[in-house]
Each structure stands twice: as structure tokens, then as C-alpha cells.
Amino acid sequence: MDVLETRELRYFLAVAEELHFGRAAERLGMAQPPLSRAIQRLERRLGVSLLRRNRHGVALTGAGEMLLHEGRAALDAVTAAARRTRRAGGADDPAGPRNRLVLAVKAAASHELLHKLLDAYAATSDPAEIEVLPSGTCEQEEMLRDGRADVALMHKPFNSLAGFDSQELMTEGQIAILPAGHPLAARKTLTMADVSDVPDLPLARWSRNGIYPPGPGPEIHDQTQLAQLIALGRTVAVFPDSARAWLWAEHTAVPLTDAPPVVTHIAWPAHSRSLALAELVRTATEL
Amino acid sequence: MDVLETRELRYFLAVAEELHFGRAAERLGMAQPPLSRAIQRLERRLGVSLLRRNRHGVALTGAGEMLLHEGRAALDAVTAAARRTRRAGGADDPAGPRNRLVLAVKAAASHELLHKLLDAYAATSDPAEIEVLPSGTCEQEEMLRDGRADVALMHKPFNSLAGFDSQELMTEGQIAILPAGHPLAARKTLTMADVSDVPDLPLARWSRNGIYPPGPGPEIHDQTQLAQLIALGRTVAVFPDSARAWLWAEHTAVPLTDAPPVVTHIAWPAHSRSLALAELVRTATEL
DNA sequence: ATGCGGTGATACCCGTCGGGTATCACCGGG
DNA sequence: CCCGGTGATACCCGACGGGTATCACCGCAT
Structure with missing residues (x-):
């Protein structure tokens, strides 16, 4: 019933993400023909077509979409099992499971x-x-x-x-972290609208898995870098209250009244x- | 990193559940020697020992225990991916994803x-x-x-x-379902203690994955069978309120005051x- | 002590299949 | 009309999954 090997899953995920057999094969460190055959075999075994081969690239079918999502979760579960097992390996003496x-x-x-x-x-x-x-x-x-x-x-x-x-x-709660000299820093409280509307202080954008949300603000991937940019009066950021712990002298924290807790x-x-x-x-x- | 094929997972789970290579191999429809080798290879690849081979059978190590639990979840995820993909296969036309x-x-x-x-x-x-x-x-x-x-x-x-x-x-809420003629059936309400303490009406025991909890009551795997035994005055059962829908004339439902909702x-x-x-x-x- | 049954491990063999290289079939664009 | 780029096919080889036969080990009963 579950004739689906993790190798095939890895292969399919690579193809489904790249939408290109050649690049997927390269990413997998193998040649393209065996990859094609593996996917074909997988489709035959599951009895559904996963990819629609067009001239110029490949598109996912409904079933392919499903396998992309479910397969990611499944592959994560498998690698989690392997990793946790490996990690549990050190504690082999049954006396004290040195977790x-x-x-x-x-x-x-x-x-x-x-x-x-x-x-x-x-x-x-x-x-x-x-x-x-x-x-x-x-x-x-x-x-x-x-x-x-x-x-x-x-x-x-x-x-x-x-x-x-x-x-x-x-x-x-959350606070806005502003340059100490900025006019807004004098306020007792602020709203989200206050801090997202300042032309000279565009909101910083954090990387999320290497991708940045759109917007005018600087791209941030490091807290120190952010702190510096704020101190220079270039940007403003919104943080949980506990961020007060790492504020600089050039920073001012102002509570936000309408930010989600x-x-x-x-x-x-x-x-x-x-x-x-x-x-x-x-x-x-x-x- | 995740060199762990689902076939190997199936093999290991069989051995870990049977704690016996011969029986596990039989269950898997294969001979014992290749199973032994597969497990050895798996242990070598993970770099941990999963089983402690004693005279007379096999015991799980800490790592084996971990792989038993995590591997079950992982294998479930894989078969779920395969099944859902297969099921999504019918809806191949991209127009209406006939879910x-x-x-x-x-x-x-x-x-x-x-x-x-x-x-x-x-x-x-x-x-x-x-x-x-x-x-x-x-x-x-x-x-x-x-x-x-x-x-x-x-x-x-x-x-x-x-x-x-x-x-x-x-x-x-929950109700006790009693034989209509039983003395307790005349009460307005009952407590769990009331119904679990009646010598002539031992609580029915439901099968849970083929296993029955211990106790004196009859073993039940079918609602009709239970209804019949209650009607015959042989047992009592505790059910959610909505079970009133299928009561017989020979049954009486009495609310339980202290059963968990x-x-x-x-x-x-x-x-x-x-x-x-x-x-x-x-x-x-x-x- | 010694043979027996039962465990898992080893030795050896074979067929399948995963993977590689070379090449094809198809198609869009210069 | 040919060229570049796509995925598919043809063919080959080596590795490995699986089977049979057998071994090594141990507890137990005679």
C-alpha cells in the first residue's frame, strides 16, 4: 500500500520545487535520465500523473500538488526519526538514559x-x-x-x-524602537499607524527564510545591524517588550497601544x- | 543526512514490534537472513545500535525505542502522503479540483x-x-x-x-444505559460510583484496537451486541447523551452527574x- | 556430557534495478 | 531551417536486495 521510498520522495520534491528535471537532477547530484525514469515509475506505481510535461518545463497536477505538500511533511518526519535516533544513540547504557x-x-x-x-x-x-x-x-x-x-x-x-x-x-506587549532624537520618541505611546507611516523612518524588513517582505525599509538579517541602523536614525522596528534588554543609549522604546500582544x-x-x-x-x- | 528508506523503516518496525527476527520476517513476507542484514546495515548507517541481541530474542536499546516511536510517525506520514496523492489523482482536470x-x-x-x-x-x-x-x-x-x-x-x-x-x-453530558427493570433505572440521576459498583451489572468493556481493558464486564465490539446485553439485564454502559437516539424500549437512560462531559x-x-x-x-x- | 531445538549471523548466488552515457524526439525562436 | 533546450528512450554495468544453505551460540532435556 505504501510503496513509496524516501529516495523517490526526495527526487519528486526536487523536481516539484525546481519544475525542471535538469536542475533537479543537478541538485540531487545525479544525471537527468535516471531522475526522469524514477518519476515515471513513481507515477506508474501511484497510478496518478504528478507532472504535466509541457514544452518548456513542467507543471504540477493536482495530485502532484498534494504530494508536494504531504511529501514534504513525510520527508521531514523521516529525517526527524533518523536524527533523533542518532542523537539517542549515545545513551546506550540502559541504566541512565542520559538524555x-x-x-x-x-x-x-x-x-x-x-x-x-x-x-x-x-x-x-x-x-x-x-x-x-x-x-x-x-x-x-x-x-x-x-x-x-x-x-x-x-x-x-x-x-x-x-x-x-x-x-x-x-x-x-510590543514597543517601537526609535532613534532617541526622533520627534516620535518623545511620545508616551504610539500606534502601528504612527510608526508605519513615517516617511523618513521606513519599517525594517526581516528576512524570513532568506526572503524579505516588500517595502521601502532596509533589509535586516541581524539584530546588531538593526540596532545600528536605528541608532543612525535610518529605520524603526517593532519588538516585544523584552527587547528593552538590549537597547542602546541612542535608542528610545515607546509602547505600542494597538500592536498584537x-x-x-x-x-x-x-x-x-x-x-x-x-x-x-x-x-x-x-x- | 536522512539516509533512511521507508523499506528499512518497515523492516525495523516489524522487528521492534515482534522482538523476533523470524516472526518479523514472516510478517514481512520475506526470509530471515536478508532482514538481519538490512537491520545491521541500518544500524551501521545510523551509527547506533538499535537492538540488543540476547540469547532468546531481542531487546530495544534507547535508540531503538526512539526509532520505534519516531519511525511509526514517519511511516504513517509517508503512507498518508501516498494515499492522499492517490486519492487526489482522479481530479486531474485543473478546472474544477473535484475534491x-x-x-x-x-x-x-x-x-x-x-x-x-x-x-x-x-x-x-x-x-x-x-x-x-x-x-x-x-x-x-x-x-x-x-x-x-x-x-x-x-x-x-x-x-x-x-x-x-x-x-x-x-x-x-453522559448517561448510564440500564436495563429498564433494574432498581437503579428508577433513579433520577446517578454517579459513576453508582454504576461501577453494581455486582450484578458489571460495566461493559469496549475493544480498543482489539485489546480489552481488564474488568469483570462482558467484552463488547459492537453496539447492537451491547444493546442486547443491556436489554438482557447483563450489563450497564456509559454513553454520551446523544446515545439516547438508539435506545431500545428495554433500556433506560439515567444522567450521570459526575461523568466528564x-x-x-x-x-x-x-x-x-x-x-x-x-x-x-x-x-x-x-x- | 551431549544432542536437540531455537535464536540470529554468515556465505554464497542470482536477478533486479538504480544509475551513467549516448542519443532521440519535440518545439520555439532567431 | 537550423539551433538550443526540454524531457524521454536505449543500452550497459555494478551494486544491492533477496533467497537457500549453513553456521555459531545457547539453554535445556535426556
Whole structure:
């Protein structure tokens, strides 16, 4: 029934993403003909056509679209299984399952919360070793899904918690971070409209998986770089309250009245069954 | 990095479940030696030992335990991808993605709700074809996970919603279903203690994936059979309110004051992106 | 002690299939 | 009309998945 090998999945995903057999084959480190045959065989075995071969490139059929989405999730699950198994390999002595947990956190947020969490957890009895894995913007979901991480601190509404179990940890408002000298910095509060409408201070744009949203503001991929640009009076940024921790003297933080509150969750794959993870979550909720 | 083929996963899961190479090989329809080699190769490739070979059978190592759990989920995801792709195959014309949704429902519950839902959905514009898939006790989760179903009606607290997106639809109390002539049937209300303590009416035990919980009551796998045994004065059962719909004349329903309320949800895999599904969910929440 | 049944591992063989190279068939554009 | 670029086909080879026969090991019963 499930005659679908992960190699075939990898091949199909490459083709479906490139929409080009040659480039896909190159990306896979193989020649184009075997790739074509593999896809054909896959289509024959599934009994559906996945690609519509036109002159000039390839298009996905409905079934292909489906396999693209479902296959990505499936392949993530497989690589997660392999990764987690490998990681569990060190603890071979059955006496003490010396667990290690990988915790993914967005680099630019939650210093305090993270600190408190790690300290509190380290103080529990028989804590596992926690490896903190800094992750880019909104990359935590992917890391949980493909097994690079076991648990993550995520921020609603920026992260989607779909498919994960999670516990709410903290809610905070958002602030605008402005150059200290700017007229708006004198205000007690601001609205989103206030900060998105300033011609001389276009909102910074964060990279999300290497792609930047459209807009006039500078492209940012690094918090220090952002801080600098703000200090230079070139841009303004919106951050959760806890960002006050890393403000410079040249920065001014002004609360935003109508920005959506940011809720920090601790999240993990729904099927996890690790004792160490449960203990970490328990610790986190009791902070 | 993810050198882990689904064939190997199937092989390992068979061995890990049987804890016996011979039986596992038989179950897989192959000979034992190639199975042994495949597992060895898998262990070498992952760089961890998965099984501890003792005289008399086999035991799982920590890594093996991990691969058993994660691998099950991964294999489910793969078969789900294959199944959903196959199912999406019929709708090849790009004009109208003639979607079909498979809805898993526990056979013995929610007649009314299901009816209303199907009627309301059929009345929407351009409804997809809905295939209703009766599922055994608590089998819906599995069916969503391995792609046999796209969406399910699930009942908290019997089903776990972990890993799915869901919407609450309805909450109901529970009732005890008793033989009409029994002394307890005259009471206005009952407690769980009342019905679990009656020596002449042991609580029925439902099969859950072919396994029955321990206890003195009769083993039930069919609602008609249960109804008959109650009518004969041999057992008592606890059901959600909506079960009143199928009571016999020889049955009496008595509300339970302290039974946990049953919440019916509509649930679907968190990564689903189907328009038809979204529309069905919208319809359901507006009932 | 010794042979027996039952475990998983090894040795060897074969057919299939995954992959490579060379080439074809098709089509749009200069 | 030919050229560049697409994916498909033809053919070949080596690797590997799978089968049979057998071994090595161990507990147990005689």
C-alpha cells in the first residue's frame, strides 16, 4: 500500500520545487535520465500523473500538488526519526538514559525568560543536558519538524503552533524602537499607524527564510545591524517588550497601544514521549 | 543526512514490534537472513545500535525505542502522503479540483450531529463529495495520521487531539444505559460510583484496537451486541447523551452527574491546506 | 556430557534495478 | 531551417536486495 521510498520522495520534491528535471537532477547530484525514469515509475506505481510535461518545463497536477505538500511533511518526519535516533544513540547504557534535549530559540528574543528557564531546569533533580540552538526568524517550526530540535520557544502570532503541543509561558506587549532624537520618541505611546507611516523612518524588513517582505525599509538579517541602523536614525522596528534588554543609549522604546500582544510558548512535537522533555515543560510552566 | 528508506523503516518496525527476527520476517513476507542484514546495515548507517541481541530474542536499546516511536510517525506520514496523492489523482482536470474528503466517525456516536453537518455542507456552494468512513473505537486518530481519512469527528476525552488542528462543535453530558427493570433505572440521576459498583451489572468493556481493558464486564465490539446485553439485564454502559437516539424500549437512560462531559470536535491534520476541508470546518462551526 | 531445538549471523548466488552515457524526439525562436 | 533546450528512450554495468544453505551460540532435556 505504501510503496513509496524516501529516495523517490526526495527526487519528486526536487523536481516539484525546481519544475525542471535538469536542475533537479543537478541538485540531487545525479544525471537527468535516471531522475526522469524514477518519476515515471513513481507515477506508474501511484497510478496518478504528478507532472504535466509541457514544452518548456513542467507543471504540477493536482495530485502532484498534494504530494508536494504531504511529501514534504513525510520527508521531514523521516529525517526527524533518523536524527533523533542518532542523537539517542549515545545513551546506550540502559541504566541512565542520559538524555539530551535540543532547544530552539529565536536568537533575538527572550533572553531573560530563557535564562530563568535554563537555571530552573538545571536545578531540578537529574536534569538532562540542554543544547540551545539559535534559529533564524520563524525557523523553529521547521527545526521541530525535521528533528534538529526537540523543543522550542515560539512566539505567537509570528510562529504557527499547528501540529505541535504547546504551553503558554508569557505574554508581553510590543514597543517601537526609535532613534532617541526622533520627534516620535518623545511620545508616551504610539500606534502601528504612527510608526508605519513615517516617511523618513521606513519599517525594517526581516528576512524570513532568506526572503524579505516588500517595502521601502532596509533589509535586516541581524539584530546588531538593526540596532545600528536605528541608532543612525535610518529605520524603526517593532519588538516585544523584552527587547528593552538590549537597547542602546541612542535608542528610545515607546509602547505600542494597538500592536498584537506577543505570547511566548514552549512547544514540542505532539507525539513526543520523553521524560526529560516533560520535566522541562513542567519547569517552564512553573516559572 | 536522512539516509533512511521507508523499506528499512518497515523492516525495523516489524522487528521492534515482534522482538523476533523470524516472526518479523514472516510478517514481512520475506526470509530471515536478508532482514538481519538490512537491520545491521541500518544500524551501521545510523551509527547506533538499535537492538540488543540476547540469547532468546531481542531487546530495544534507547535508540531503538526512539526509532520505534519516531519511525511509526514517519511511516504513517509517508503512507498518508501516498494515499492522499492517490486519492487526489482522479481530479486531474485543473478546472474544477473535484475534491473528495474522507470523514472518519465513530460508528456509534453523533448520528444527529453528523446528519446536520452533512446536510449543511451539501447545501454550500460547490461542496466536495464526502465519504463517511466508520471507524472503530478511537481509531480516528490513526486514520487521520496515515491518510485513510482527511478529517474526523473526535470525542474528548476519549480521543487525543495531539498533533491535529480542531474545532469544538458540541458538548454533552453522559448517561448510564440500564436495563429498564433494574432498581437503579428508577433513579433520577446517578454517579459513576453508582454504576461501577453494581455486582450484578458489571460495566461493559469496549475493544480498543482489539485489546480489552481488564474488568469483570462482558467484552463488547459492537453496539447492537451491547444493546442486547443491556436489554438482557447483563450489563450497564456509559454513553454520551446523544446515545439516547438508539435506545431500545428495554433500556433506560439515567444522567450521570459526575461523568466528564464529552466534547465533540472536528479535527484534521495540522498541515492540511485543502479548500474543501476549510469549507467543511466552517460549516461545522456554524451549525 | 551431549544432542536437540531455537535464536540470529554468515556465505554464497542470482536477478533486479538504480544509475551513467549516448542519443532521440519535440518545439520555439532567431 | 537550423539551433538550443526540454524531457524521454536505449543500452550497459555494478551494486544491492533477496533467497537457500549453513553456521555459531545457547539453554535445556535426556
